[in-house]
Amino acid sequence: MQDSVRYIWGAQGLPVQVPAALESALSPTLFFPTGYRVFMVALVAIAVIILFLILKKTRLGMRIRAGTLDLEMVSALGVDVRILRNLNFGLGIFFAGLAGVLAAGMLGLTPTIGDQLIMPSFVAVIVGGLTANADRHVGELSHGDQRSTEIMMALALRPKLLLLDEPAAGMGSQETYDTAVLIRKLHRTQKLTIVLVEHDMRVIFNLADRITVLTEGEVLEVGTPDEIAASEKVQVAYLGEKREGA
Known part of the structure; x- marks a missing residue:
């Protein structure tokens, strides 16, 4: 055509x-x-x-x-x-x-408007692993697949920066793992810069190259996953003060 x-x-x-x-x-x-x-x-x-x-x-x-x-x-x-x-x-x-x-x-x-609009959508569906659900409505999908669909809808717009707000919220262990794998795949294959807000430390330490820790609206610590894991300030903020003799 x-x-x-x-x-x-x-x-x-x-x-x-x-x-x-x-x-x-x-x-x-x-x-x-x-x-x-x-x-x-x-x-x-x-x-x-x-x-x-x-x-x-x-x-x-x-x-x-x-x-x-x-x-x-x-x-x-x-x-x-x-x-x-x-x-x-x-x-x-x-x-x-x-x-x-x-x-x-x-x-x-x-x-080339077809390539500009259709091909990114096609890539999004393939990369997101949504072809198995091609004949189903979004409302029929699991919570994890619905979240993947939302991410793929954003990817179809060909962004250079992808912002994700708690992508693993409300998910079980397997869905959280699948979502983390998808996000890492997008970062590697689509060369996307991804900024995500997440409270699940497993997701953060598995995905992030650099972490910013916030507490009470202020930046507490910035660093690599290893640096954040070793930070005493972060440990105190999340685990509380260490008591003497404990």
Whole structure:
């Protein structure tokens, strides 16, 4: 398809002409809020409201929500799951297409847009080990797999810096181990800088190259895992003062 696009429209990217009335800034002092950006925000807000109404007020939305919780039960009640999935997929494609059209006004169109957007998503799914769950809704996954999916969604945006807030929270030992393996794999294969906040010391000492310890909102110690493990200040903060004769 990309080759066909290049053959018809050329190999160079093309700008998308925004209506002149929407190009100018709304304020002489604030250049960011242009008419087009405000138009985008308003249209997205309308789309979100429509999606909310579809999911909350229609029979289709009720079935979609029920299917994310228990697809087998929905099927047992006589709902054609294949049609439901196709409608769900079509709804997602519509809103994804709408987002692409709106973004084209700011980013333009290039023949390689498929590689720029689809390939990172494909890599994210493969690296994250999510191919085994390709036919399942996120709501059906375990807590650990849901967290992995969230990380992969962030990776699909091709970040240079990945921020993770307690990625192992609420997990059992095996899920914690799997999540730590995934994070290390991302760091090595995707060349990502990763900053994570975590209270599980097993995860911290297994993953971190450098650790910053905070206590009561202030930096207590900064160093390598070995330096942090040997720090008396950290030991006192986490284990308490050592009593005489103890």
